[in-house]
Amino acid sequence: MSVFGGTAPHKVAVFVRDGALPIETGIVHRLFGQARDAGGRALYEVATCALAPGPVRTDTDLGFTVPHGPDPLVEADTVLVPAAQEDYVERPHDPLAPELAEALGRVRPGTRVASICSAAFVLAALGWLDGCRVTTHWRSTxxxxxxxxxxxLDPDVLYTDNGRVLTAAGVASGIDLSLHMIRTDHGAAVANEVARGTVVPPHRDGGQAQYVRRPVPEPEGTRTGAARAWAVEHLGQRPTLAQMAAVASMSVRTFTRRFREETGVSPGRWLTARRLDRARELLEGTRLTVDDIARRTGFGTGASLRQHMHAELGVSPGRYRRTFGVHTAQ
Incomplete structure (x- = not known):
């Protein structure tokens, strides 16, 4: 039995805008459309709507012909707002046109609403995210x-659930969010069957931090830049704060203060991040054991590396390698 009660299919309205990402709209239809009860009855009724019926431009050469204007928003039990190309344009003000606010204003109080990727900006502009813990794509944080x-804002998770308000981090996180809502509504068995039909895992380990591109090289021309460059070259030797200060020809106290001014973090925090960067490179591109990688990156032991990867990325070294390793399929 659905947590929403009743026997009628749960009504899902997918509100698309010009510049829509076809994959995100398709995710909602594919997953919710597959959900069935034990008797084979559809558990959801999905309707795509826009500001007006008719063609909707996407961010590709593939367009949509949307059958509905905003009317399905009025009767919907759940409203999902996928991202649109315009969400990625940085503006000094809320990116919410009056006609868009008017259309989404039809959503009934208490309706479950969710955003995928940068559509979190739309929900935020409406005030729907106030008091919530939310996420969006890491590039937009x-x-x-x-x-x-x-x-x-939590930039490290795949999705957030505040009860009636949910957000997903990026494109594929719409899958995670949709499965989570199906699981919440109808239980793990239904959600797992949908996942099998879509050939995706029912759960993904970790958060979006593991997908963030590693930082660019350290900037040059700063007082602590040479010490940082030296430390990166000697991670396996476990450089100390005193050694880094000596490279910079500063006292430890002055170096620590200057380091925070230039990087925004402590030397210890920075070193841990660089060790993880290097560990990720080795996990992706080599067959070295976890213990070998731990020694080469200054973590010392495999247990220490596992602990730090779980804390920062939410996954184990083995899981990370299976996901990103270039040798995984060989």
């Missing part, structure tokens, strides 16, 4: 924080 500093 800086802009999101600048626009909505009062909203708690």
């Amino acid at each position: 800086g802009f999101f924080r600048a626009m909505y500093p009062h909203i708690e």
Whole structure:
């Protein structure tokens, strides 16, 4: 039995906008459309809607012909808003046109609403994310924080669930979020069957931190830059704060203060991040054992590397290698 009660299919409205990402719209239809009860009855009724019926431009050469205007929003039990190309344009003000606000204003109070990827900006502009813990695509987190500093943003998770308000991090995170909602509504058995039919795991380990591109090389021309470059070259020797300060020809106290000013973090925190960067490179591109990688990156032991990877990325070294390793399929 659905947590929403009743026997009628749960109504899902997918609200698309010009510049829509076809994959995100398709995810919702594919997953919710597969959900069936034990008797084979469809558990969801999915309707795609827009500001007006008719053609909707996408971010590809593939267009949509949307059958509905905003009317399905009024009767929907769940409203999903996928991302659109315009969400990625940084603006000094809320990216919400009056007609868009008017259309989404038809959503009934208490309706479950969810965003995929950068559509979190739309929900935030409507005030629907106030008081919630949310996420969005990692490339948009800086802009999101600048626009909505009062909203708690978690950039490391695949999705968040605040009860009636949910957000997903990126394109494929729409799969994770959809399966989570199906699981919440109808239990693990139904969600697992949908996952099997889509050939995806019912759960993904870790958060989006593991997908973030590693930082670019350290900037040059700073007082602590030479010490940072030296430390990166000697990670396996477990460089100390005193050694780094000596390379920079500073006292430990002055070096620590200057380091924080230039990087925004402590030397210890920075070293851990660089060790993880190097460990990820070795996990992706070599067949070295976890213990060997731990020694080469200054973690010392495999147990220490596992602990830090779980804390920072939410996955084990083995799981990370199976996901990203170039030798995995060989």
